[in-house]
Amino acid sequence: MPVPDEPLADPATARRRPADGDPARASALDPVIAARLRRTADGLVAAVVQRHGTGEVLMLAWMDDEALHRTLTTGRATYWSRSRQEYWVKGATSGHHQYVRSVRLDCDGDAVLVAVEQVGAACHTGAPNCFFDELPVTGTAAEES
Numbered sequence: 001m002p003v004p005d006e007p008l009a010d011p012a013t014a015r016r017r018p019a020d021g022d023p024a025r026a027s028a029l030d031p032v033i034a035a036r037l038r039r040t041a042d043g044l045v046a047a048v049v050q051r052h053g054t055g056e057v058l059m060l061a062w063m064d065d066e067a068l069h070r071t072l073t074t075g076r077a078t079y080w081s082r083s084r085q086e087y088w089v090k091g092a093t094s095g096h097h098q099y100v101r102s103v104r105l106d107c108d109g110d111a112v113l114v115a116v117e118q119v120g121a122a123c124h125t126g127a128p129n130c131f132f133d134e135l136p137v138t139g140t141a142a143e144e145s
Contacts, residue, residue: 027065034065038110044080045110052101052115058122059130063112075100077116096120
């Protein structure tokens with residue numbers, strides 16, 4: 001069972017993303033930016049979130065065009081919840097806000113890197129970041145000279 005994302009502060013204001021092919025799916029995202037995105041079949045791009053200034057990777061979330069538009073124009077990290085099928089603003093209910101300092105598109109256009117000022121925990125578990133479960137690496141690679 002997937003762990004739920006953080007909901008919007010007021011569920012009445014949550015706008016559900018229209019279905020594929022629905023004309024209402026249009027976003028106010030700059031068409032130049034939109035044309036550079038390579039989306040999944042669900043219309044999403046991965047959003048890697050890092051702490052501004054240190055580069056610490058905090059979490060991974062998903063954005064569609066509208067979530068990216070909201071993030072770029074409000075300065076508040078906004079994502080698409082795949083489990084609930086709605087937008088959510090990080091910190092709206094938890095108080096663990098993400099204030100956006102920069103957004104970069106990767107070379108392939110299939111991911112964005114969002115640098116944020118993180119207030120409180122980034123992970124829904126209460127951990128500072130979502131990458132605290134280290135896996136064992138048993139292989140070694142020789143360094144190339």
